Each structure stands twice: as structure tokens, then as C-alpha cells.
Amino acid sequence: MSLFSLENKIALITGASRGIGESMALTFAEYGAHCILVSRKLDGLEAVVEKIRAKGGSAEAMACNMGEIEQIQQLMDAVEKKHGRLDILVNNAAANPYFGEMLQAEPWAWEKTHDVNLKGPFFMTQRAAKMMKEKGLGGAIVNVSSVNGVRPAQMQGIYSVTKAALISMTLAFAKELAPFNIRVNALLPGMTETKFSSAITENEAISKAVISMIPLKRIAAPSEMAGAALYLVSEASSYTTGTCLVCDGGMLA
Known part of the structure; x- marks a missing residue:
């Protein structure tokens, strides 16, 4: 149990009001x-x-x-002022406002998806890493990407592109921050039962098609991502950085 202990750690989780983010928060606490x-x-x-x-x-x-970006800076200023440090960051918040062909996508769809899925995590990671480096205590950062970042999904092209970029960002930060004992990893969930994915999971035809591609033959519960995240932010993964942990029921196998 001590390997997974987060006692006295300060952890920040974005997109924590429901779904995967909520499950992570409950588990970390x-x-x-x-x-x-x-x-x-x-x-x-x-x-x-x-x-x-x-x-x-x-x-x-x-x-x-x-x-x-301005709100991100204000948030991190408040965290630093109140707690003096940050040990764990999970960039979980995401947006997928456009479901359709990339050929028909308008600029707003790209901008909204890019801003939340990539720009936000970049500047959250940048600020958190600066804080971690300054304190000299190391830290753990997890970017919640998606299996779509490896295998783009139909009608979710823009979302898939941003999730692929998030994987690349994870690897780049992992190399840059390793000398400061700041570990950066990505979690790649497969189809999970959340409000975010409800357009797919609540459509019987689409849901059946998705499940047919999953060897475990079911959709994940949000809690099934929390254990993987706990591993990535705890001392149990002290030699793990720059990795993509796939939790998809075998879909990418």
C-alpha cells in the first residue's frame, strides 16, 4: 500500500466534476x-x-x-499562494464539440477543441512544472489522452488530432523534465461510460459497433481509469515517465 500512498500530496485534477475526473479525485483522496x-x-x-x-x-x-490562458494563470497563482507547491497534476478536462467530417468543420470547432484539449494542458503543465522545479521536490503529471490519439475515430477527426498531439506533448515534456524528477505520462482510455461519451454509449447501434471491437466486450466504468491514474502519480511508477498507459479493454491489441 505504501507504494501507492499519496499522503501529504497536493493533487490538482481538471475536469473533475464528473466521469473519469471525479473517479480519479475520489481515489486520490x-x-x-x-x-x-x-x-x-x-x-x-x-x-x-x-x-x-x-x-x-x-x-x-x-x-x-x-x-x-489568463484563467489558468489565475488558478495556478491561487494554488501556489494557498499551498506553496503542487505535487500532482492531471490534465483530464476535454472538449469534443463537433461530431462530423473534417471536410465540413468550421474554424470554431477546431479552435474550441484545440484550446481545451491541447492549449490548456500545455500551459497547465508548463506552470505546474515550473512550480515543481522551483520547489525541487519533483512531481507527477498525467495527461488524459485517448485511444483516438492512436487510432482516429470516424466523425471525431479533430478530437483525435488533438489527442494525438497531447501524446506527443507528453513525450516532449517527459524528456525535458526528467532531470528534475518530474515524471510526465499519458493515460489513454478506451470507450468509457461518461456524459462526455453519451452520444455514443446511448446510441444502441453505435454502442454495439464499438463493443464488437473490444475484446473484453464491454464499455469501461470511470472507476476503471482511476487505478491506472493512481499508479502513474504514485511512487509505484517512480521509474515510469514518457509512457502511454492504454486502458481500452484490448481494443488496440
């Missing part, structure tokens, strides 16, 4: 971390904070739009 939950709106976050506190954990909520 259970293993001892103080969790800073981030999303665009505080309402959903406060409910997760209450769940964590009800179980004896420690958490707080902060609002931030991951597509706005």
Missing part, C-alpha cells in the same frame, strides 16, 4: 492526497468535494476554463 478539483463551474465540483469529505478525505473546488 482515498489514498491520502489533498485534491484540488477544477472545472468551468463550481456547482458540480462542490458535490464531489462533499463526497470526498464525507469519506474523511480532503478536497477543495476551483473554477477555471481550460481554454483560457
Whole structure:
């Protein structure tokens, strides 16, 4: 258990109001971390904070739009002022506002998806890494990409492109930050039962088609991504950086 302990760690998780982000926050708190939950709106976050506190954990909520650099800077300023450091960052927030052919996509679709899925994680990672480097304590950063970043999905081209870029960003930061004992890894979930994926999971025809490509023959629960994330941010993965941990029920096998 000590390998997975997050006692006295400060962990920030974006997109933490539901789904995979919520499950990560609940798990990190259970293993001892103080969790800073981030999303665009505080309402959903406060409910997760209450769940964590009800179980004896420690958490707080902060609002931030991951597509706005100014808001990211304000968020990280507040974290540094209040806590003095950051040990763990999980870039989980994502957007997929356009479902359709890339040939028909308008600029707004590219800009919105790029801003949240790539620009936000880049500047969150940059600021967190600077803080970690300055404190000299090392740290762990996890970027939540997708199997779509390896195998683009039909009608999700722009989303897939940003998730592929996020994988490349992970590898680049991993090499640059390794000398400071800051580990950077990516988690690649397959199809998971969340509101984010509901357009697919709630469509019987599409859902059946997706499941047919998954050797385990089912869609994942958000909690099934939390254990993988716990490994990547804990001492259990102390020699792991620059890797992509795929959790997809065997789809890419």
C-alpha cells in the first residue's frame, strides 16, 4: 500500500466534476492526497468535494476554463499562494464539440477543441512544472489522452488530432523534465461510460459497433481509469515517465 500512498500530496485534477475526473479525485483522496478539483463551474465540483469529505478525505473546488490562458494563470497563482507547491497534476478536462467530417468543420470547432484539449494542458503543465522545479521536490503529471490519439475515430477527426498531439506533448515534456524528477505520462482510455461519451454509449447501434471491437466486450466504468491514474502519480511508477498507459479493454491489441 505504501507504494501507492499519496499522503501529504497536493493533487490538482481538471475536469473533475464528473466521469473519469471525479473517479480519479475520489481515489486520490482515498489514498491520502489533498485534491484540488477544477472545472468551468463550481456547482458540480462542490458535490464531489462533499463526497470526498464525507469519506474523511480532503478536497477543495476551483473554477477555471481550460481554454483560457489568463484563467489558468489565475488558478495556478491561487494554488501556489494557498499551498506553496503542487505535487500532482492531471490534465483530464476535454472538449469534443463537433461530431462530423473534417471536410465540413468550421474554424470554431477546431479552435474550441484545440484550446481545451491541447492549449490548456500545455500551459497547465508548463506552470505546474515550473512550480515543481522551483520547489525541487519533483512531481507527477498525467495527461488524459485517448485511444483516438492512436487510432482516429470516424466523425471525431479533430478530437483525435488533438489527442494525438497531447501524446506527443507528453513525450516532449517527459524528456525535458526528467532531470528534475518530474515524471510526465499519458493515460489513454478506451470507450468509457461518461456524459462526455453519451452520444455514443446511448446510441444502441453505435454502442454495439464499438463493443464488437473490444475484446473484453464491454464499455469501461470511470472507476476503471482511476487505478491506472493512481499508479502513474504514485511512487509505484517512480521509474515510469514518457509512457502511454492504454486502458481500452484490448481494443488496440
